[in-house]
Amino acid sequence: MQSAYAGCSATKRTRPTNVVVDEVQAIFEKKDYKKLDALYASYLEEKSMTADSIATLQAFFDGIGQSFNTCGSEPVTEDTARAQEDSLRAWRKASPRSPAPKLALAFFTVKYAWLARGAGYAPTVSPAQWKLFKLRMASAKAQLDTLAATNKTNPAWYAAMLEVGVAQAETAQKFDALYEKGVAIAPYYMDLHYQAARYHTERWHGSKEEFNDVVERAVELTKERLGQTMYARMHWSHSQSSDMFTSGAVSWPRMKTGFEDILTTFDEKRARNYLGTFACIAKDASYLKKQLDVLGADVDPAFWGSKRNYAYCMALAKHSDTGRLPRCVEYKQSGDVECD
Numbered sequence: 001m002q003s004a005y006a007g008c009s010a011t012k013r014t015r016p017t018n019v020v021v022d023e024v025q026a027i028f029e030k031k032d033y034k035k036l037d038a039l040y041a042s043y044l045e046e047k048s049m050t051a052d053s054i055a056t057l058q059a060f061f062d063g064i065g066q067s068f069n070t071c072g073s074e075p076v077t078e079d080t081a082r083a084q085e086d087s088l089r090a091w092r093k094a095s096p097r098s099p100a101p102k103l104a105l106a107f108f109t110v111k112y113a114w115l116a117r118g119a120g121y122a123p124t125v126s127p128a129q130w131k132l133f134k135l136r137m138a139s140a141k142a143q144l145d146t147l148a149a150t151n152k153t154n155p156a157w158y159a160a161m162l163e164v165g166v167a168q169a170e171t172a173q174k175f176d177a178l179y180e181k182g183v184a185i186a187p188y189y190m191d192l193h194y195q196a197a198r199y200h201t202e203r204w205h206g207s208k209e210e211f212n213d214v215v216e217r218a219v220e221l222t223k224e225r226l227g228q229t230m231y232a233r234m235h236w237s238h239s240q241s242s243d244m245f246t247s248g249a250v251s252w253p254r255m256k257t258g259f260e261d262i263l264t265t266f267d268e269k270r271a272r273n274y275l276g277t278f279a280c281i282a283k284d285a286s287y288l289k290k291q292l293d294v295l296g297a298d299v300d301p302a303f304w305g306s307k308r309n310y311a312y313c314m315a316l317a318k319h320s321d322t323g324r325l326p327r328c329v330e331y332k333q334s335g336d337v338e339c340d
Helices: 016-029 033-046 056-065 078-094 099-117 127-146 155-167 172-185 190-199 208-226 229-238 252-265 269-281 285-298 307-318
Strands: 328-330 337-339
Touching: 016 033, 016 056, 033 056, 033 078, 033 099, 056 099, 056 155, 078 099, 099 127, 099 155, 127 155, 155 172, 155 190, 172 190, 190 208, 190 229, 208 229, 229 252, 252 269, 269 285, 269 307, 285 307, 307 328, 307 337
Parallel strands: none
Antiparallel strands: 328 337
């Protein structure tokens, strides 16, 4: 399932959520199954949150699955996936009464199905890939159905069912009904909102209007604690484009407020760098300069897109007092870009 935090970012092991993720992964790798079972039970019962507003239960399952998600350090293969599955089966055998390994195996099977399909658009998926994807996703659905009776108050189960709904093109009526049941139990379980947003994008089964409705629903459900955080996070994931603000698709004032709400819970350089990129897209030069001044040596070109975009944004901030838009020259032979 899609993570609500940047598990592969440079801030790994510093964010409160990532600390929980890494601790769970370490316990899993040590095969301390009793401790894993106890952690799962406490996180589910207490509905606790990390200091940066992520459900500890979600961080728990992300920690279990972290060895499957290599963050691009090395490709996930069928062999490494099967090794992960074997590890989960060993946990299930050691803890036959615990629901945690059974859920983790179902969640793994969802990811295993996506591995077969690949991340490309539908026309790029071969018939053989589709067949294996559907077979594995059906297996995941069967596992989750078996666990349904004992997990009706478990938001992690609902999030997994929603991801299966995306994959299997569930009807909007059934999908949305399941989403509402999940958020009624745990409105701050972020993956519920992310799966709903994914389903209702144009790429999958929705439209721009439907996606915007999901964003507004997520904000309404979480604004008491998180303000406009979900507005920023969802548009950050799905709406980034050079005309996102000028076209009216996204509100820059709300996006800015949402990022400020994010940074209030945890001030990380990744989020602030991205806030700078959005300020650049909005041509808000003075606010861009403010973010660059706060970042100082933590300005990281890796978060700013292309060389041209980075050079343009740095020049825009430099001219924040004049209101002049930069002009850029790209040197084809070297690939360097100069903007002034």
